Amino acid sequence: MKNHPLSRFPAMRMRRLRRTDWSRRLIRETVLSPDDLIWALILKDGDGVREPVEAMPGVCRLSPDEALKAAQEAKALGLPALALFPHTDAEGRTPEGDAALDPDNLMCRTARAIKDAVPEIGLMADVALDPYTDHGHDGLVREGEIVNDETVDVLVRQSVNQARAGFDIIAPSDMMDGRVGAIRAGLDAEGFDHVQIMAYAAKYASAFYGPYREAIGAAGVLKGDKRTYQMDPSNAEEALREVALDLAEGADSVMVKPGMAYLDIVRRVKDAFGAPTFAFQVSGEYAMIKAAAANGWIDGERAMMESLLAFKRAGADGVITYFAPDAARRLGA
């Protein structure tokens, strides 16, 4: 930014450019489009199920047939992709999270149904064991420790299972070391070299995941916390090292999570690497906006659009968000 010689009041008046709508439109630096949004969807077993998630007003757990309708809606709204997350009840959970490897699990059945009917929609799969374990951790637990290397072996098999079902983007959210490289090799060995990896590269141990854990049935289940694998919210340099490693291991794109409280990380990651960079506007961020709007304390629609725009202004190429269809409608798609 140069210091213009005339850039002094009263010759220079910043309000001049803001006076009219046409002028504000002309000088607008950041524009949001449905192309920027990945719709986060929660799945639940059954048929014709639309079960509201209490802590996320407007979000329902959807059975595969309802998720298919959502995919058709996404297509009509111009949304490029869906990110799927499975709810599992207590009976479906085991110490090792066996359901993650079942080719007929909820995720795989839903992916096949969507890919059959709406193949032009991108499908992203979360890779981690927490929807399937009876302790709610993302990895395997041995003597109270979440073990790394043994978990990575399972995550590779989970990823291949998802790729076989038709998922286009494998998105490891577990924060184990070395999992991106191992998953890349595992996918390639099975002929899935065209399947992308979006690494949850800088994922923080955050309070903002609360509503999600209720949504997937992990809320009462999680023993302890995830601070031995997810990042300390105090750290930013460490996020850059995480991103560097994931890119070196073969990640096609990287993600910062949560979103709004971590926009400084989004900006630094984008500036440092120039790689496709995504932010996850997580469940707690969604819930905060919805709750304040329900109380009449903020204009929920405007807060939604402003929050999504902020991600783009910070350098994100796209946002994973539960607001995707509402925002796309508002954008007039």
Ligand code: PBG
């Ligand atoms: C699990 C996972 C989480 C989210 C996505 N994948 C929660 C967690 O790490 O505990 C959070 C999503 C959200 O809050 O919207 N690996």
